[in-house]
Amino acid sequence: xxxxxxxxxxLLMVAGLQTTGAQNFIKVWSGTRFELFRISEVDSVQxxxxxxxxxxxxxxxxxxxxxxxxxxxxxxxxxxxxxxxxWSSSESNVASVxxxxxxxxxxxxxxxxxxxxxxxxxxxxxxxxxxxxxxxDTGFLTCPDDNHxxxxxxxxxSGTMWCCCNVGASTPEGYGGYYAWGETxxxxxxxxxxxxxxxxxxxxxxxxxxxxxxxxxxxxxSMGAPWRMPSTAQQQELINKCSRQxxxxxxxNGILVTGPSGGQVFLPAAGSRWNGxxxxxxGGGYYWSSSLYPYGSYGAYDLLLDSEGWGWDYYLHxxxxxxxxxxxx
Ligand SMILES: [Zn+2]
Numbered sequence: 001x002x003x004x005x006x007x008x009x010x011l012l013m014v015a016g017l018q019t020t021g022a023q024n025f026i027k028v029w030s031g032t033r034f035e036l037f038r039i040s041e042v043d044s045v046q047x048x049x050x051x052x053x054x055x056x057x058x059x060x061x062x063x064x065x066x067x068x069x070x071x072x073x074x075x076x077x078x079x080x081x082x083x084x085x086x087w088s089s090s091e092s093n094v095a096s097v098x099x100x101x102x103x104x105x106x107x108x109x110x111x112x113x114x115x116x117x118x119x120x121x122x123x124x125x126x127x128x129x130x131x132x133x134x135x136x137d138t139g140f141l142t143c144p145d146d147n148h149x150x151x152x153x154x155x156x157x158s159g160t161m162w163c164c165c166n167v168g169a170s171t172p173e174g175y176g177g178y179y180a181w182g183e184t185x186x187x188x189x190x191x192x193x194x195x196x197x198x199x200x201x202x203x204x205x206x207x208x209x210x211x212x213x214x215x216x217x218x219x220x221x222s223m224g225a226p227w228r229m230p231s232t233a234q235q236q237e238l239i240n241k242c243s244r245q246x247x248x249x250x251x252x253n254g255i256l257v258t259g260p261s262g263g264q265v266f267l268p269a270a271g272s273r274w275n276g277x278x279x280x281x282x283g284g285g286y287y288w289s290s291s292l293y294p295y296g297s298y299g300a301y302d303l304l305l306d307s308e309g310w311g312w313d314y315y316l317h318x319x320x321x322x323x324x325x326x327x328x329x
Contacts, residue, residue, distance in 0.1 A: 051080045051117040054125040061113075061129045063095070063105035071101040071127060073115045082119040089113050095129040105131040108159065133159030133329070140164075141263040143172050149223060151328055154259025156241055160234050160327050162257075162265050163227065167219050167324040173252040175270035175281065178321030181288055181300045182207045182216040186321070190273045195319035201298040204318065212290035219326035226328040229290035232301035234327055235312055239303075246307040253282045255305050265325075267305060273321025283307075286322040 053076040061069055075083040087097045091111035096104050103113055108131050116124040139153030143164035148171075151161040168177030168186070177186045182197045197216075198204035207216050212228040215221060220228045230238075244255045254268035271281030284306035293299035293314040302322055304313050316322065 048119070049077065049079050049081050050119055050121040051075045051083070051123045052077060052121070054085070054115055054117060054123055056115060056125045056127050058127050061103065061127055063103070063129060063131050065105050065107060065131060065133055067105045069103045071097070071103055071113065071115070073101060073125065075117060075123075080119070082117075084118045086116045086118050087113065088116070094131050103127075103129060105129070107131060108133050108157075132157070139263075141261060143265075146171075148172075149227065149326065152263050152265050153261055154238075154242060154257070154263040154265070155261025156237055156259060158234065158237055159329070160230070160237065161329075162230075162238070163219075163223075163326040163328075164265060166268065166270065167222055167326055171250070172266045173249040173254065173268050175252075175268055176323060177218070178270075178273040178278075179218045179288065179324055180321055181318040182211055184216070184218040184221040189276050190319055190321040191275050192317075192319050198298070198318060201296075201317060204297045206297070209292045209294065210290050211292075217290060219324055223326055227326040228328065229288060229324055230303075230327040232289040232291040232312055235287070235289050235301070235303040239310060239312070244305070244310055253307075254285060255310060267325060268323075269306065270323045272316070272323075286316065286320070287325050288322045 055074045057072040063069060073085045087099060087101050089095055089097045089111050091109060094107055094109035095111040095113065096106060097113050101115065111129045113127045113129055114124055139151040139161045141153060143150050143152065148165045150164040152164055153161050164172050165174060166176030169175060179186065180190055180195050187194060192198065192200050197207050208214060210231060211217050212231060213220050217229045238257065242257045242259045244257050247256050249256070249266045252268050254266055257265050257267060267285055267287065269282055269285040271279050271284065272286045284304065287303040289301040289303065291301045293301060298317050299314045300318055301312050301314050302316055304311055
């Protein structure tokens with residue numbers, strides 16, 4: 001046994017690698033397969049300890065928009081020669097990651113952050129990041145006191161929070177005001193003759209397909225930012241994600257809406273205003289969305305509720321006086 005093979009054997013013993021029966025052969029992992037070398041054929045033997053595992057400080061993360069989180073990766077075995085990690089994101093428009101594992105939440109959605117060893121071992125680890133809209137963890141689960149309006153956090157995926165009271169109401173069960181679509185004050189008679197943005201079903205003024213946050217948005221005008229009328233998508237999310245119970249609150253009929261968080265809002269069955277009358281109060285509720293009905297500008301979508309259920313409809317003309325329940329943001 002020559003000096004070179006003695007050193008190689010010694011190194012093999014230290015590294016714990018496998019030798020063949022004859023001491024002057026060594027098996028070396030090339031990264032893809034074992035290769036057999038005769039000791040005399042190699043001038044020097046370099047033993048590289050490859051990564052076998054990567055552990056991330058989190059396997060899942062829940063962040064709000066613009067929040068950051070420093071992920072740390074621990075490479076095993078501890079004596080791996082090259083512990084360099086390459087970071088990447090499956091959806092960098094949802095969550096980005098820099099070269100040191102700093103995750104930045106960009107927009108609501110899901111992304112997978114991957115840490116990959118760069119030593120050729122192919123070892124990787126993943127962290128699933130869920131980004132929600134900023135402010136989603138604030139708000140109340142129920143209306144806490146008389147200092148309305150309160151933002152109620154129902155735990156909706158979009159982060160939308162619903163107001164505790166109707167626009168114009170001073171209690172959660174109060175009917176509040178009735179507003180023609182796009183108008184920002186009440187009146188005594190609701191019909192085409194008194195409607196500010198149209199004079200008949202086929203003579204409507206274009207005030208936009210979504211009036212949320214505009215000067216035509218009664219929630220926005222009367223309550224200020226960030227309050228606004230809900231879009232039909234936000235009303236649909238309420239229907240899809242929450243349970244409802246037809247009940248009474250302080251003697252007023254309506255539905256108690258319970259969200260995924262356990263948060264609750266009460267929507268009174270306030271009826272609607274048509275001509276000079278109040279129709280179906282106590283029997284059903286009608287709540288405008290900010291969304292124009294796209295197939296006939298005479299109407300806009302509204303949320304309809306009664307003892308049988310709830311849903312949205314679009315057959316009420318824009319001049320009807322309906323309730324508005326604000327959302328934010
Ligand atoms: Zn309140």
